[in-house]
Amino acid sequence: MQVIKKKILIISIFFIVIFMVSYKKEKMHDQIIIAESEVRNIPPSELEDKERCFLCGNGGLMGYYKQFDSIGIINLNTGQICDIGIFSYDEESGILLEPSKQLNHTITKSGKAASTTSVSTNQERRISNVELIFTEDNSPLHDEMAATLFCDECLIKIYEPKEYPGLYDYRFDMAFVDFTSREPYPVNEFYRGYFIRDYYLNFDYSSNDRIKVLVFYSPKYS
Numbered sequence: 001m002q003v004i005k006k007k008i009l010i011i012s013i014f015f016i017v018i019f020m021v022s023y024k025k026e027k028m029h030d031q032i033i034i035a036e037s038e039v040r041n042i043p044p045s046e047l048e049d050k051e052r053c054f055l056c057g058n059g060g061l062m063g064y065y066k067q068f069d070s071i072g073i074i075n076l077n078t079g080q081i082c083d084i085g086i087f088s089y090d091e092e093s094g095i096l097l098e099p100s101k102q103l104n105h106t107i108t109k110s111g112k113a114a115s116t117t118s119v120s121t122n123q124e125r126r127i128s129n130v131e132l133i134f135t136e137d138n139s140p141l142h143d144e145m146a147a148t149l150f151c152d153e154c155l156i157k158i159y160e161p162k163e164y165p166g167l168y169d170y171r172f173d174m175a176f177v178d179f180t181s182r183e184p185y186p187v188n189e190f191y192r193g194y195f196i197r198d199y200y201l202n203f204d205y206s207s208n209d210r211i212k213v214l215v216f217y218s219p220k221y222s
């Protein structure tokens with residue numbers, strides 16, 4: 001009987017030690033994440049006038065695109081915007097037009113410091129193939145460039161999206177943007193797919209030189 005009690009005691013101590021070790025590891029992991037978050041400082045905005053912000057203000061072409069019920073891609077280093085164009089609108093009145101019968105293909109390139117965007121849209125099917133083609137140095141977001149384009153509130157949304165604060169290993173220079181809400185959706189490898197309102201985005205990271213995104217209009221049944 002004494003031997004059994006001794007064995008039970010030894011086994012219990014063993015499990016307590018295992019539990020304490022794994023708990024300590026968990027705590028260390030939390031500390032590492034917090035430390036990384038603190039290291040990655042968000043650059044302060046260099047905009048003198050918030051109205052000139054390329055996301056929430058009228059900087060660049062955002063003032064033009066905000067009238068359309070659509071989504072697009074914004075380059076966070078240059079502020080250049082590319083519309084996905086699943087719908088067409090009359091530029092003067094903003095009224096929705098009949099879908100184009102042709103495939104619309106647009107390539108947007110803005111220098112060595114920014115990714116190239118290729119958008120191929122079939123309006124009759126309400127579907128678009130987007131390719132975000134990397135620069136030679138893998139399309140990094142440049143702090144000093146972003147600071148000249150966006151206000152402090154928008155820089156927080158770009159650098160620390162609330163879903164995964166402090167978890168970024170790498171930031172690309174591209175974000176999807178909802179033209180009606182002006183919300184940015186920075187591209188990163190955490191997401192395989194998500195909705196921006198009635199648009200569903202499916203991400204494919206299998207290529208070395210680009211990210212492929214299938215975008216389709218999929219309104220909720222009501």
Ligand SMILES: [Zn+2]
Pocket residue numbers: 053054055056057150151152153154155
């Ligand atoms: Zn802003």
